[in-house]
Amino acid sequence: MMEKKPILSPPPPQHQSSWLFYIVQWRLAVLTTFVFLGMLVVWRIDDCKVRCFVDAWRPKQDFAPMSVPPKQIDRWGWSPPDLIVIHQNETPIYPGSPSNATQVSVSLPSAAVNLTGDFSVLGSPNPQNWTSDEVSWVSTQLGPDFSLNLLARWLAPGGEPCRESKTEQITIPGLDGQELIELSAGKVHEFPFMALDSSGNPRCLGGDYYEADLSGESWKSRPLVKDFGNGSYSISLQVHPDFTGDYNLTIILLYRHFEGLKFSPPRFVIDRQLRSIRIRFQRSQAVLPELHYCKSSDFSRDVWVGRWTRHGKNEDCNIGHDGRYRCLAPDFPCQVPWCNGSLGALESNGWVYSAHCSFRLFSSDPAWNCLKNRWIFFWGDSNHVDTIRNILNFILGHPEIPAVPRRFDLNFTNPHDPSQSVRITSIFNGHSNMTMNYEGLDSLKNAAFQNLLKKYFSEDTVPDTIIMNSGLHDGVHFHNIRGFTSAAKYTASFWTDVMESVRRRRLKLPRIFYRTTVATGGYARSLGFNPSKMEAFNGIAIDQLRQAGLLSGVIDNFDMTFPWHYDNRCNDGVHYGRAPEKKRWRDGEIGHQYFVDLMLAHVLLNLLCSR
Ligand SMILES: *[C@@H]1O[C@H](CO)[C@@H](O)[C@H](O)[C@H]1NC(C)=O
Ligand SMILES: *[C@@H]1O[C@H](CO)[C@@H](O)[C@H](O)[C@H]1NC(C)=O
Ligand SMILES: *[C@@H]1O[C@H](CO)[C@@H](O)[C@H](O)[C@H]1NC(C)=O
Ligand SMILES: *[C@@H]1O[C@H](CO)[C@@H](O)[C@H](O)[C@H]1NC(C)=O
Ligand SMILES: *[C@@H]1O[C@H](CO)[C@@H](O)[C@H](O)[C@H]1NC(C)=O
Ligand SMILES: *[C@@H]1O[C@H](CO)[C@@H](O)[C@H](O)[C@H]1NC(C)=O
Ligand SMILES: *[C@@H]1O[C@H](CO)[C@@H](O)[C@H](O)[C@H]1NC(C)=O
Ligand SMILES: *[C@@H]1O[C@H](CO)[C@@H](O)[C@H](O)[C@H]1NC(C)=O
Numbered sequence: 001m002m003e004k005k006p007i008l009s010p011p012p013p014q015h016q017s018s019w020l021f022y023i024v025q026w027r028l029a030v031l032t033t034f035v036f037l038g039m040l041v042v043w044r045i046d047d048c049k050v051r052c053f054v055d056a057w058r059p060k061q062d063f064a065p066m067s068v069p070p071k072q073i074d075r076w077g078w079s080p081p082d083l084i085v086i087h088q089n090e091t092p093i094y095p096g097s098p099s100n101a102t103q104v105s106v107s108l109p110s111a112a113v114n115l116t117g118d119f120s121v122l123g124s125p126n127p128q129n130w131t132s133d134e135v136s137w138v139s140t141q142l143g144p145d146f147s148l149n150l151l152a153r154w155l156a157p158g159g160e161p162c163r164e165s166k167t168e169q170i171t172i173p174g175l176d177g178q179e180l181i182e183l184s185a186g187k188v189h190e191f192p193f194m195a196l197d198s199s200g201n202p203r204c205l206g207g208d209y210y211e212a213d214l215s216g217e218s219w220k221s222r223p224l225v226k227d228f229g230n231g232s233y234s235i236s237l238q239v240h241p242d243f244t245g246d247y248n249l250t251i252i253l254l255y256r257h258f259e260g261l262k263f264s265p266p267r268f269v270i271d272r273q274l275r276s277i278r279i280r281f282q283r284s285q286a287v288l289p290e291l292h293y294c295k296s297s298d299f300s301r302d303v304w305v306g307r308w309t310r311h312g313k314n315e316d317c318n319i320g321h322d323g324r325y326r327c328l329a330p331d332f333p334c335q336v337p338w339c340n341g342s343l344g345a346l347e348s349n350g351w352v353y354s355a356h357c358s359f360r361l362f363s364s365d366p367a368w369n370c371l372k373n374r375w376i377f378f379w380g381d382s383n384h385v386d387t388i389r390n391i392l393n394f395i396l397g398h399p400e401i402p403a404v405p406r407r408f409d410l411n412f413t414n415p416h417d418p419s420q421s422v423r424i425t426s427i428f429n430g431h432s433n434m435t436m437n438y439e440g441l442d443s444l445k446n447a448a449f450q451n452l453l454k455k456y457f458s459e460d461t462v463p464d465t466i467i468m469n470s471g472l473h474d475g476v477h478f479h480n481i482r483g484f485t486s487a488a489k490y491t492a493s494f495w496t497d498v499m500e501s502v503r504r505r506r507l508k509l510p511r512i513f514y515r516t517t518v519a520t521g522g523y524a525r526s527l528g529f530n531p532s533k534m535e536a537f538n539g540i541a542i543d544q545l546r547q548a549g550l551l552s553g554v555i556d557n558f559d560m561t562f563p564w565h566y567d568n569r570c571n572d573g574v575h576y577g578r579a580p581e582k583k584r585w586r587d588g589e590i591g592h593q594y595f596v597d598l599m600l601a602h603v604l605l606n607l608l609c610s611r
Helices: 002-008 018-030 033-041 047-057 070-077 146-154 296-300 364-371 382-395 440-445 447-455 472-477 481-504 522-526 531-547 557-564 595-609
Strands: 169-171 181-184 189-196 209-216 219-221 224-227 232-237 245-255 272-282 307-310 351-354 375-380 407-414 417-428 465-468 511-515 551-555
Touching (some): 146 531, 169 272, 209 232, 375 382, 382 595, 472 531, 481 531
Parallel strands (some): 511 551
Antiparallel strands (some): 219 307, 224 232
């Protein structure tokens, strides 16, 4: 394959010291196996890089996102920090006492662990209420001081054998050993499980990263996994009573004890499927509170526990020549309460996402009525670039715009009503130099980059909404979560200053929303931006921005992408919204479905248009 070449004989990057270069050279020479990892890593999150790879299948490039010679960008493709193994003993220093560090304050409600298995905890902590037919939706929250608590849990000392041992297996007393599990729909079923070492002894330290999936014909969700910090975990299963039937519960051990947060996760990834359990959800008396359409206040929730449901299906749906999946009629309707609008327009073959509230799917007119005269400011990685293009192409009636660059400030007009226009500004933060990558929040160390951002907040009008995101580039850049936490703190102080300058001029303050980073997919699950790290970074960023009082709310794109992250059918590893195109995708199969990002586009509109 073509993409191998750039990494095998890389020119040394000028700004890095030569010893580092020689270490890399040495490793490349000696450890040929790492070349394989390099192949994985070269599939980068840079717009051009993906495009270059894709060119293997494409007759011509329809858009060059920036006027930089591709060679410059290729240079950066070779330098995957995952190959630079100089951080064997990465033990971040935590400014707290060890005894405090062991106090696990997990982000979750402390539920009593009932080893008999099937019981509902959420919404009715009082045992007398456990039998009630009134149940709630499973939910969770970040909890206070997420960053500090995460560091503390990571640094919890070993010592005893059960803390030093390695997780090899789990035991789930309530689920193991049965052919088919039958559970009642509606209720939350929380099953405790324990991590075991190679001899079958329980571990007594937490931090393992389990990927969990609950999938049926018309339902896909990520069951909530709680980590009690002592080797005990629990998994909560819930499906809505309208979706009774057969399900598969899959549990994968992706990383042991926070190892996904390390600088070189490929050395630690486990990716072992521990369970695939058949579960039948049966009709019950349980009545779940009906979902309502999202209001402004619904976006205050830091962590979403949603699901994708399916309300239509075309078995014979094929990709069109333009790369689109027009499986259902464009006006195929949403079903109450799961969404509102035309489900067909999502081009998802019937799937739609909902969380603690459900979303309206916008058509052009209402979207323009809401966006007109607004100024939306995006600050984040190349997924923003995709989302903005998808909004323009699919919703705002501008199919002719093939792409937007990493940095732009443009007014767009309603093609059907020239009196309506919206200003969109988008500034890439993967690097302070927009042709480069893997700096993430440290891009703010660059004064010129700071000034560029400040400029947009120093005019007579300022953006009314800021959508922020970061993580993919940070995952490669920062050596540990402490480094990322400091950068997130700095980011919060930077934006606090910006807001302060707006306030001093007595202008209306922009509302700031954090859009969490995707759950990286397929091969990317083993890399520097793996899902366990992205989830941790999402929590840290939200925690720091919240502590600074900056956040008006959160859009949890991590939860939205998670059910589709196990392979590369709906993502290229790091993007869920590449432009529709009929071509072989990352895994060698035809087609890339863009609907996961298109769903995000609608969720953003729900946010922007909510009251
Ligand atoms: C734990 O930390 C708190 C402050 O965060 C401190 O007051 C307390 O003394 C510490 N406890 C121990 C045992 O070090
Ligand atoms: C565990 O659950 C069972 C039934 O689900 C209940 O009867 C029992 O009281 C619970 N035990 C504890 C310790 O909560
Ligand atoms: C049971 O739950 C209801 C609300 O669902 C609450 O009003 C009631 O006080 C609870 N009962 C007890 C005994 O806690
Ligand atoms: C569960 O998994 C089996 C085996 O992979 C598969 O055949 C079946 O279709 C799955 N069932 C559901 C409901 O996804
Ligand atoms: C682990 O912690 C949970 C929650 O604090 C507790 O209920 C459970 O008993 C503990 N398990 C063990 C084995 O200590
Ligand atoms: C869907 O949204 C529209 C526009 O907000 C509203 O008028 C309509 O009542 C909604 N439909 C349902 C079923 O709630
Ligand atoms: C967009 O429109 C606004 C307000 O009409 C104007 O101030 C701004 O200069 C325009 N920006 C561009 C890039 O045309
Ligand atoms: C950005 O990076 C490119 C490639 O390394 C370089 O040629 C260019 O001068 C840089 N731009 C700035 C403003 O530093």
